Amino acid sequence: MDKKLNVLLLGSGGREHALAWKISQSPLLEKLFIAPGNPGTGYHGQNVAINPLNFDEVKGFCVQSAIDMVIVGPEEPLVQGIHDSFLSDSNVKHIPVIGPQKLGAMLEGSKDFAKEFMFRHGIPTAQYKTFTAEKFNQAKDFLKTLNPPYVLKADGLAAGKGVVIVPSYDEACANLQEFFAGKFGAASQKVVIEEFLSGIELSVFVLTDGHSYIILPEAKDYKRIGDGDTGPNTGGMGAVSPVPFANQDFMKKVEERIVKPTINGLRNDAIPYKGFIFIGLMNVNGDPYVIEYNVRMGDPETEVVMPRIKSDLLAALLACSQNRLSEASIEVDSQTATTVIVVSGGYPNSYEKGKEIATPASIPYNAILFHAGTSISNGKLVTAGGRVFACSALGNGIDQALEKSYTLAKAIKFDKLYYRNDIGNDLKKLQNQ
Numbered sequence: 001m002d003k004k005l006n007v008l009l010l011g012s013g014g015r016e017h018a019l020a021w022k023i024s025q026s027p028l029l030e031k032l033f034i035a036p037g038n039p040g041t042g043y044h045g046q047n048v049a050i051n052p053l054n055f056d057e058v059k060g061f062c063v064q065s066a067i068d069m070v071i072v073g074p075e076e077p078l079v080q081g082i083h084d085s086f087l088s089d090s091n092v093k094h095i096p097v098i099g100p101q102k103l104g105a106m107l108e109g110s111k112d113f114a115k116e117f118m119f120r121h122g123i124p125t126a127q128y129k130t131f132t133a134e135k136f137n138q139a140k141d142f143l144k145t146l147n148p149p150y151v152l153k154a155d156g157l158a159a160g161k162g163v164v165i166v167p168s169y170d171e172a173c174a175n176l177q178e179f180f181a182g183k184f185g186a187a188s189q190k191v192v193i194e195e196f197l198s199g200i201e202l203s204v205f206v207l208t209d210g211h212s213y214i215i216l217p218e219a220k221d222y223k224r225i226g227d228g229d230t231g232p233n234t235g236g237m238g239a240v241s242p243v244p245f246a247n248q249d250f251m252k253k254v255e256e257r258i259v260k261p262t263i264n265g266l267r268n269d270a271i272p273y274k275g276f277i278f279i280g281l282m283n284v285n286g287d288p289y290v291i292e293y294n295v296r297m298g299d300p301e302t303e304v305v306m307p308r309i310k311s312d313l314l315a316a317l318l319a320c321s322q323n324r325l326s327e328a329s330i331e332v333d334s335q336t337a338t339t340v341i342v343v344s345g346g347y348p349n350s351y352e353k354g355k356e357i358a359t360p361a362s363i364p365y366n367a368i369l370f371h372a373g374t375s376i377s378n379g380k381l382v383t384a385g386g387r388v389f390a391c392s393a394l395g396n397g398i399d400q401a402l403e404k405s406y407t408l409a410k411a412i413k414f415d416k417l418y419y420r421n422d423i424g425n426d427l428k429k430l431q432n433q
C-alpha cells in the first residue's frame with residue numbers, strides 16, 4: 001500500500017465532527033488534524049488552534065506537519081481563496097486541497113454568479129433579475145411582474161441570513177431598500193430578486209474532480225427554529241436521509257437535468273473544481289429546480305450523510321485529488337439516518353454561552369453524538385455556540401432512527417437547551433403512504 005496520509009480538516013462544527021469521525025476510520029489515514037476543531041473532533045484526531053481564515057498559519061502548519069491533504073469544511077476559506085493561496089505558494093502547492101478555488105467558490109459566494117451559471121447551462125431554477133442600488137426603480141418594476149410571495153437575496157455571503165421571503169409588494173420594497181442601504185454590507189449591494197418556487201426542499205451532495213462525479217446520499221434539513229416549520233431560519237435544526245420522495249425517478253431527473261449540466265458547465269466555463277457541491281433543490285410537482293449551490297457539505301446534513309456511507313470516504317477524496325474519481329465509488333447504507341440538533345435557548349437570536357453540559361451516560365447502538373458548539377473550560381464541557389450537538393442515529397426506517405436521536409437529545413442536559421420535537425414527522429407520513 002502507498003504511504004498513509006496526514007490529513008488536515010478545516011472547521012469546527014458538527015459537520016467537521018462528522019467528517020472527522022468518518023475519515024478517522026480510513027485505513028489510508030496516518031494522522032488526522034482538525035483546525036480548530038471542537039471537543040468532539042478531538043476524539044478522532046488532534047485539534048490545532050489555527051483559524052482557517054489565517055492562510056499563512058494553515059500553510060505553515062501543513063509544511064511543519066507533512067500534511068498530504070487539506071479538506072475544507074466551511075465556505076468562507078474557499079470564498080476567500082484558500083485553495084488559490086496553496087496553488088500560488090511553492091511550499092505547499094503540491095498538497096491537494098478538497099474544495100474549489102475562488103472562481104468555483106463563487107457558485108456560493110455570489111448568487112448572481114450562480115444564477116448566470118445556471119441560465120447559461122440550461123439548469124432549471126427560478127426566474128430572476130439582479131439589481132444594484134441605482135436600479136431601485138427598475139427593481140420595483142420587476143417585483144410588480146412577479147406573483148407574491150417575493151424572494152429577495154443578498155448577492156454575497158450573509159451567514160445564511162441574506163434571503164427574505166415576504167408576502168406583500170410593500171414589504172418587498174422596504175427590504176430591498178434595507179439591502180441596498182447596506183444591511184449586509186458589500187454582500188447586499190447587489191440583490192437577486194426571484195420567482196417563488198413552491199414545493200418540498202432537499203439537499204443533494206456531489207463529489208467531483210471536475211470531470212467525474214459521485215452522488216452522495218441526499219438529505220432533508222429543517223431550517224426553522226420552531227416545530228411545524230415556524231419562526232426564524234437557523235443553520236439547521238435536524239436532518240433525515242434518505243428522503244422518501246427522492247425515489248429513483250426523481251434522482252434520475254436530478255442527475256440528468258442538474259448534476260451532469262453542472263459538471264459539464266464547470267468544464268465548459270474553465271472553472272476548476274475539486275470538492276463537494278451541495279445542491280439545494282426544490283421538488284416542484286416532481287421536477288427538481290435549483291434553489292442554490294453551496295461549495296461544501298451541508299450542516300446538519302453531513303451528520304446524516306456520513307453515517308450512511310459504508311465505504312472509505314478518504315479513498316474517494318484521494319481519488320478526487322488525483323483526477324481519478326471515475327475509478328472510485330461509494331457504498332451507501334440502506335438504513336435511515338436522522339439527526340436532531342440541540343441548541344442554546346434563544347438561538348438563532350442572542351443566547352448565552354458557557355453553560356455546563358452533562359452528556360448522556362450511554363449512547364444507543366448505531367447512534368453518534370456529534371459536537372458542534374462545545375468547548376472545554378476549566379476542564380469542563382460547556383456550551384460555546386448556538387447549535388451545540390447533533391444527535392445522529394441509524395435505524396431501520398425513520399421511526400427507529402428518530403427514536404435513538406431523541407433518546408440522545410433527551411439525555412443531554414444544560415441550562416435552557418432546546419430542540420425541535422417534530423424532525424422527520426412530515427417524511428414519516430410520506431414513507432408510510
Ligand code: AMP
Pocket residue numbers: 126151153160163165194195196197198201223280291292
Ligand atoms: P438560500 O440561502 O438561497 O438557500 O435560501 C434560503 C431559503 O429560502 C431556502 O432554503 C428556501 O427555503 C428559501 N428559498 C430561496 N429561494 C427560494 C425560491 N425561489 N422559492 C422558494 N423558496 C426559496
Ligand code: GLY
Pocket residue numbers: 221235236294297298299300301
Ligand atoms: N444546512 C444548510 C447549510 O449547510 O447551509
